[in-house]
Amino acid sequence: MSLLYSEVEEELRAAVRDLLADRCPPSAVLKRAESRPYDPDLWKTLAGEIGVAGLIVPEEYGGAGASASEAAVVLEELGRGIAPVPFFTSSVLATRALVQAGAGELLERLADGRSTAALAVSFAASPYRPDRGASVRHSGGTLSGTVTGVAGADVADVLLVPVEGDLYHVEGAEVRAETSFDLTRPVSTVTFDGAGATRVGDVDLVAVLRFGAGLLASEQYGVAQWCLDTTLAYVKERHQFARPVGSFQSIKHRLADLWLDVVRARAAARNAVTEDTPVAAAVAQAWNAGVAVRAAEEALQLHGGIGMTWEHPLHLYLKRAKSAEVALGTPGDHREALASLAGVPGPE
Amino acid sequence: MSLLYSEVEEELRAAVRDLLADRCPPSAVLKRAESRPYDPDLWKTLAGEIGVAGLIVPEEYGGAGASASEAAVVLEELGRGIAPVPFFTSSVLATRALVQAGAGELLERLADGRSTAALAVSFAASPYRPDRGASVRHSGGTLSGTVTGVAGADVADVLLVPVEGDLYHVEGAEVRAETSFDLTRPVSTVTFDGAGATRVGDVDLVAVLRFGAGLLASEQYGVAQWCLDTTLAYVKERHQFARPVGSFQSIKHRLADLWLDVVRARAAARNAVTEDTPVAAAVAQAWNAGVAVRAAEEALQLHGGIGMTWEHPLHLYLKRAKSAEVALGTPGDHREALASLAGVPGPE
Amino acid sequence: MDEARLKERVAAFLSENDPAGDRLEFLRARFDAGLAWVWFPEGLGGLGLSRDMQAVVERELAGTPQIDGGVQGIGLGMAAPTILAFGTEEQQRRFLRPLWTGEEIWCQLFSEPGAGSDLATLATRAVRDGDEWVVDGQKVWTSGAHHARWAILVTRTDPGVPKHRGLTYFVCDMQAPGVDVRPLRQITGEAEFNEVFLTGVRLADDLRLGAVGDGWRVAQTTLMNERVAIGGGGGARGGGMVGGVLRSWREHPELRTHDLHQRLLSLWVEAEVTRLSGARLREQLAAGQPGPEGSGMKLSFAKLNQALTGLEMEFLRDLGYDDYAFRRSETVDFYGRGPGYRYLRAKGNSIEGGTSEILRNIISERVLGLPSEPRIDKDVPWKDLPR
């Protein structure tokens, strides 16, 4: 159990990073953000050629049978590139649910990129409140009710719905994309009005959300690292008072502190996927969600006026970070969970 | 109702400040801190000549009949000078209790400095937990029990004990001075073993403690202001890298932030004595207690090694600030009180 | 003139001018009666009185047609005091009346993409050509440029001297050929501000305010008035931004957590002591003893607004946004819009009108007397500065 990256992971990282740099730099993400944020061509290449779609799908179902640790490295890069692909929603959350349910056929379709899935759970739900935003009931082979704030549903052709421990594959749901704070991972309201539901197996939603929360920490680390790197580059270039802005001591000290936060976010993200316990996931979320927000906020402030403009992609990161802070539990939720998980009991 | 200082207050301030500068600068306080911290000669001059002992004693009992606002100005200066006199314990806390009880004779003795009183309440008690540290019972004209952490009892010749709404004047209590974190306002354990108790009147202990808490904010402001001023002077003088330390931008920005905190502490302290409501006292304590600690901690850090030495008086301020943070309620206690006082209700 | 005499004067003015009549006529007459800004000289909308006497006029004329402090803000708050301090008599007579009545709107052409915190390094060139100046450059963060008839403009007229010395200040004709105003979209989706491109804009020399090369000093007058303007007003306990968050908080008991409760209580206290500090500052100003606390108010409010709006986002757990559509907006609508807008817009509070970093520099040097950092740009000709 190591907190370092393996060689395989570094190769995977390089492949993803190179592809994003080539095909979808932040400026390109910004251009499509308001019309159709997701980039299906990019996803086809990522899913098929690099093979990220089937990363955590067991080999027996055509996947790579890789560990969460490898998926985490992909998420670091997708976070860094704010990449508009449904990896987290389809290849992590939905896939994990399908692996639990043992849904071989669907997993095969996801593994080779033929299908893209979404788990109809609010992105604002958490391992501690898995039902937040959802009011779905099963009755006579159909579902009715609503789930708000579902990420990735607008680009999924397979919709999976957990209801009281069962996972259903549902057709005929209404998916309404909402104006979302995070432009690059918009959420939808999913409504079931007697939609046909096929049970695919058991699902432990708490475990799926916890798995997702642990991995989301890697994406948040990637967001934070991009914000830090981009800001460092900017303050080295930008001159005011005939000096690089980055030569001013108060700026230097703030960036040193931010770097320390980001360094610790990397360690926390790695630990979440190697230790793979409720404590590790809660720690990583409690720390990394805040670090991503802080990094994006500091980046904005240190970019000065240009950071407030739509034309600079920085706001995409701020919006991602701030939305992800709520996703799968706020830092406060995860700290509260640690009270019992780590033996720091509250007032009696 | 003004947040500014009146002319009378400024004159009172000048008199106290001049006396302290002349008779008891911080270096002198430090010298006596370990043997006998209180300075009876200084107190005699302050109490008698400047007349602070009877400041809030009604004129009918030989006092000045002044408002809390004037006592607050004295406390600002005593905090700034970390002056080893029992003004807060005798002339504020005990006096306020006696005024409530209408104890004319005792008030007369306090007003002209003949006697010094202490209220046998733990300094760690608060308006929200007035009985903290106390276990005293009245029975047949005598008291038994213990009060820990009593400030000013070691230099008082009049000991006042509140028991269930009654205020007693007690003789024959055992006062054991403890090794105290705050060298300049040591606390004692007061033990009653059937000590003779004379009832002097009614007392609303919560109101007395709230009055004290509101005024303590002025002392804390004074402590913070000294720490800021002393640090400013030091970093202007001290050179490293051939520049005044105070010319380094990260130091400048930290001091600017600290100054903003101190400026707001002054406004909060003033408001506590002019508005005189539970909200105003809680706000002032919630803010000023922390600002005093932060100012002392920043002062220590920015003094570098010299601040860690016994020979520099700075540690007296740090110890005062940190002890006062607990005194009459922690900032957290006062914030918690504001939840209901100010309509910021907690989770249901 | 004492208060009683001033009231008489207002009464006399009202007896001759009907507030229910034509709005513009009324305002013009008010200006001519010296009741626009009583601390200005007679003949320029004032009576040469002390500034606090203005309150008397405002009370007496409370029910009458008013000028628009929003769209006229730059003109009233920044252009007018500068014109009063540095304008020729002719300029004062030409500009102040329609500025005050709102017949002519003003904007400010100061900041540039390369000159934000370091305004004095600005690069917009003005080159003399006979009785005219030819201006080329780009300005940014200009609010109201698309409404404006005139602008206050700082340009570089001599690149060969150190940066503070080669500047000249103009009134810019926004209708002149070569002035191109483009909306500048912000992260909230909308455009409150503009970029203004100046290409071969010709300005007559009588539009110059102050001497050639003295533009920095003139701009200081303008900026001093900006700082005062931005400091933030009064307000009641629990009001302002904290009030907005409290409303959400009280409406959603089911969303409250101990984490957020403790943080909200801390911010409530910080908002309250900041409010008290502002109240004390206003008392000092009223007593004629302005304290240095003013420099800190904007800094404090920026930090508070950002912390409060960030907390509100966490509290509401709302992944939506009200509207990212690109459109012009004239105001900062903190309370009418959603929490996402508030969060994003508040980020600008620590940048616009002097960044928090610059304000900390100012406090540490001008208020605390701390030494300035070693400067490397004081004596170098502007054209030779690293950038």
Add this chain to the structure above:
Amino acid sequence: MDEARLKERVAAFLSENDPAGDRLEFLRARFDAGLAWVWFPEGLGGLGLSRDMQAVVERELAGTPQIDGGVQGIGLGMAAPTILAFGTEEQQRRFLRPLWTGEEIWCQLFSEPGAGSDLATLATRAVRDGDEWVVDGQKVWTSGAHHARWAILVTRTDPGVPKHRGLTYFVCDMQAPGVDVRPLRQITGEAEFNEVFLTGVRLADDLRLGAVGDGWRVAQTTLMNERVAIGGGGGARGGGMVGGVLRSWREHPELRTHDLHQRLLSLWVEAEVTRLSGARLREQLAAGQPGPEGSGMKLSFAKLNQALTGLEMEFLRDLGYDDYAFRRSETVDFYGRGPGYRYLRAKGNSIEGGTSEILRNIISERVLGLPSEPRIDKDVPWKDLPR
């Protein structure tokens, strides 16, 4: 030499030297057998092996008499590597053996009242007098000076050149006339450190380490080793300072509040991610890829220790202190003493061994590659520097 051969060598040593016999004899023999620090050269306590082979020796000799890493810390951690790098063969032979066995204790004479963060500005003068140097000055924050036989000492030998160039490094004889060691009392009441006054102390030229004027480079070697030493060790989740506070927390349910609970949870998380960061750093070191994170560990731990001890004081509401009596102490006793001591002593964590401000400078320049500030002291003769 591989691990097997090294084990054989240790076995051979043990067969000839009885660990149950005289402790000093045993340690001397261990040094002579090259088993003191195996990465040192043969003849100087080592075998010229790689540093990680030391672990093999330590395992094999675990039950035998050990040296004292506490009182010998400065000697082992700082003096020895410097002597190895810059000492003459004669100096190495003279000093290293008794240094390692603990027969001679070392201390460090670097900091001065006027030279803390800016060590290179130090003022202790060494003036050549034939084959000797005469040293005058004052050093401060010297731990163990009252036990020490020798000190590593940096002096100024040429005030006429820029500050980094006029320094010379010596081994100082702590028994020489003119060396006056006085305990330095701290805010905790006790004295962990000393002031050392040097008055006309005569040091033979063969006590010089490195060339005249090259003292800054020699001192860098010493300080590089200090930074590594202070970085903080491993530890389990919930251990260290947070473990101490947790013990109090669990013992006193009646004192818990939501305010403190939320703050403790935040600090617990911060302690945990800092621990993980340290664990990752150690994995990198073990894999031969030392990362830049090391510079940050001390900074992080200082901040954490201060926050945790401050919170513990608030939690316990204890107005007492265990003991302010003035006495010497040899160690930092974070866990044996009371909360007041912990709070006060932790304040030193962000000052000793490089202030947090200096560490942030180092991180920002050496790790993040940010430009240094304009320097005004690089080319000025030391004697002309403002101070």
